[in-house]
Amino acid sequence: MITDEQMNAICEFYSATDRLRELKVTRSDRYLGDIAEFIAKESLGMELASSCREQGYDGHINGKKVEVKYNGGKSTTLIAGDPDTYAELIVILGPNSVMRDPSFSEDYVIYRIPSTEVAKKTPHKDGVLRLAKGNLCDKYRVKSECT
Numbered sequence: 001m002i003t004d005e006q007m008n009a010i011c012e013f014y015s016a017t018d019r020l021r022e023l024k025v026t027r028s029d030r031y032l033g034d035i036a037e038f039i040a041k042e043s044l045g046m047e048l049a050s051s052c053r054e055q056g057y058d059g060h061i062n063g064k065k066v067e068v069k070y071n072g073g074k075s076t077t078l079i080a081g082d083p084d085t086y087a088e089l090i091v092i093l094g095p096n097s098v099m100r101d102p103s104f105s106e107d108y109v110i111y112r113i114p115s116t117e118v119a120k121k122t123p124h125k126d127g128v129l130r131l132a133k134g135n136l137c138d139k140y141r142v143k144s145e146c147t
Contacts, residue, residue, distance in 0.1 A: 036070035056085025
């Protein structure tokens with residue numbers, strides 16, 4: 001049975017998602033992905049794709065297609081998509097991501113990785129291209145005071 005506390009937390013969650021949509025932080029029901037795209041837009045000047053359903057990319061920076069991926073929890077990898085469909089992969093690690101270096105003080109750690117570098121990674125046995133913590137080189141990290 002759902003407790004009153006649990007039901008209140010669920011209601012608070014939906015209220016928060018409604019407010020995030022009103023503030024144009026989120027655009028769909030993919031909350032974490034939308035928040036990552038919002039961070040890329042505000043921090044890196046990414047122009048969001050007009051549709052939330054573009055195949056293989058989420059927006060443009062300086063006219064180049066970019067894909068945004070978010071990791072915010074216990075997953076030790078993230079799916080990198082198809083590097084043939086974008087010029088740059090933006091990886092955003094949230095405060096609770098196990099992929100982030102614990103010495104980083106930013107709330108959100110951002111990496112900008114050229115698709116040519118992503119393409120060098122060997123896909124897993126299932127054919128999916130994934131990046132792990134070791135693939136997130138410091139030279140691709142965006143160091144910013146506003147993240």
